[in-house]
Amino acid sequence: MAPSDLPAEPTQARRFGKARSAQSTALLEDYAELIADLLAGEGEARPTDIARRLGVSHATAIKAIARLKREGLATARPYRGVFLTDAGMRLAERVRVRHRLVVDVLVALGVPAEAAEQDAEGIEHHVSDATLAAFSRFLEHL
Amino acid sequence: MAPSDLPAEPTQARRFGKARSAQSTALLEDYAELIADLLAGEGEARPTDIARRLGVSHATAIKAIARLKREGLATARPYRGVFLTDAGMRLAERVRVRHRLVVDVLVALGVPAEAAEQDAEGIEHHVSDATLAAFSRFLEHL
């Protein structure tokens, strides 16, 4: 596409719309992945730990956890920590794999490790399956 | 970093924080780029056109334009279209270059064109200067 070609209106609108909705699931993905990590590493996931890791207040974390529950991704009983449902664990695993893949591709392209980790944190939520597949192929053929 | 190593807390919190703040500028970037395209292509940028391209209501577009004005990126007089300030044009140009670079890298990695355009729409807002530089180098050495 030449520089000053605008894509057809509906195409462009669809793209922006998808990017917007990807954004709305990004937060759930981050929480799911982090909770899975904490469960694996510490045996439990407490709201305060989650909040500290994400750099938000515990109240913010608790509200997000409520949303995870609403979406059927997590369960939690008052004062008893947070757990993931099967759906939540599947999501976390998908996110974990995708995150590593994005970081590995960035590093393979010559991005310094710390920048790769940082950028992957934002990029990962916008990587489609098609792109993910291409990333896999690229890393294999290295 | 081994799979189940968690990054140190402050590091991880900082990463998430940066990813969050990148998000807040993403919308401005999209508007600035689109307005620049419309000005270049049609000679004028009207709120309704902007809204159609982005797939949002005209009211939403107008609110975003108000924010662009607040941030010193755009100017607009009632019923007279939207224009970019110097800062706005510089931003738009930076965004345009970055967008192309991201798309080109994705395509070079084997991502199908349409998916590359779609994913770039979300990814571009999270690409640091270091990553951008690596992308450039990668494309040159192709």
Add this chain to the structure above:
DNA sequence: ATGAAAGTGTAGCCGTGGCTACACTTGCTG
């Protein structure tokens, strides 16, 4: 066994970015 510290939960505020509904310009057309 109790009391303080740590953690948890709730309430209520803010700004953002969506939306619809309604009012008002503008500008073209007949």
Add this chain to the structure above:
DNA sequence: CAGCAAGTGTAGCCACGGCTACACTTTCAT
């Protein structure tokens, strides 16, 4: 030149994701 269609702007709603402040459990040490 009158009137209507298209475009513009404003108001007010919602959900989200931040926050602080405050209340309530739990837990652990004395």
